[in-house]
Amino acid sequence: MTVYTRKLFTLAFIREGDKVLLGFKKRGFGQGRWNAFGGKVEPGETTEEGAIREVREEAGVEVVGGVEKVGELEFTFEGDTTLMHVIVYHARGYTGTPTESEEMKPQWFNVDNIPYTKMWPDDELWYPIYLRGGKFRGAFHFRGYDQILSQKLEEVQTL
Numbered sequence: 001m002t003v004y005t006r007k008l009f010t011l012a013f014i015r016e017g018d019k020v021l022l023g024f025k026k027r028g029f030g031q032g033r034w035n036a037f038g039g040k041v042e043p044g045e046t047t048e049e050g051a052i053r054e055v056r057e058e059a060g061v062e063v064v065g066g067v068e069k070v071g072e073l074e075f076t077f078e079g080d081t082t083l084m085h086v087i088v089y090h091a092r093g094y095t096g097t098p099t100e101s102e103e104m105k106p107q108w109f110n111v112d113n114i115p116y117t118k119m120w121p122d123d124e125l126w127y128p129i130y131l132r133g134g135k136f137r138g139a140f141h142f143r144g145y146d147q148i149l150s151q152k153l154e155e156v157q158t159l
């Protein structure tokens with residue numbers, strides 16, 4: 001039984017009707033894939049504060065009305081003792097215009113046209129729950145960054 005080192009991350013979604021804002025990761029972890037906005041939670045900040053900070057830094061917009069938790073994900077990798085614990089949020093509102101940063105190039109996507117082939121392979125499994133307003137808990141064990149060896153995913157009523 002592997003003993004994992006848990007590291008806390010956030011992902012945050014911004015929606016506008018039938019469109020969702022995603023960012024193309026230009027460098028670093030997850031480079032070359034579209035994802036929601038997020039990253040490591042810094043010491044001294046709550047996960048909600050971290051999510052709001054990442055939206056500001058990566059998309060150049062301010063969250064208005066706070067964020068609500070919509071999911072929890074755990075990612076582990078074969079041969080690695082890191083467990084990424086990702087808290088997934090939905091922003092209640094935002095102000096400003098999405099702007100490209102050094103990290104991310106933001107773009108609106110219709111919920112019927114999410115670019116799953118250019119995203120992390122777990123996304124096509126849990127996005128549908130988020131997009132219809134559900135809450136979820138999932139765990140995905142990866143071989144490398146492209147192959148999911150095992151997975152658990154459930155829709156939940158409360159997180």
Ligand SMILES: Cc1cc(-c2ccco2)c2oc(N)nc2c1
Pocket residue numbers: 009010011029030035036038039075084086120121122123142
């Ligand atoms: C392994 C993995 C990591 C992340 C991640 C990095 C930073 C925040 O989340 C993912 O995000 C998504 N959508 N799938 C993901 C898989």
